[in-house]
Amino acid sequence: MKRRLTLHFPREAVHQPITYRLAVDFDIAAKILRAQIAPNQSGTMVVELSGDIDELEAAEAWLESQGLGLNRAPGQIAVDRQRCVDCGICSSVCPSGALRFGAPDWQLQFDAQRCLVCEQCIPSCPLEAIALVLDPS
16 A cells, blocks of 8 residues: 655654664655755655555554654645646646646646645646645545
8 A cells, every 4th residue: 555645854853764764663665755854954755655554554653653743645636627728837836747748749747646746736827727636534
């Protein structure tokens, strides 16, 4: 099973070997999708965790016990092709390259598998053609 999380590191936790501990203690593979962490400062990291469901639950509880804040991706990004005019503005703010724009057809391409659900593209769209579709709870 896979889960995408945003980990918020307080200043005190940035020196901890978090991804190493996930692999060794919980048999969890942590794919780092984006990280913004500096020594002696707070930071964030977007990771995709892969492993057994029970181990994922235990790993998340451990991460919280280490003082990290966890945000689970609440849904997925959707592009309304009826509203989109292929201006490409959203592709310029997409950190993962999930939104691409260019030759040969000059149409916006969206790769949901690459999407980090960071939501940076939503406010960039002048026509509100991009939205967060929430997972049903």
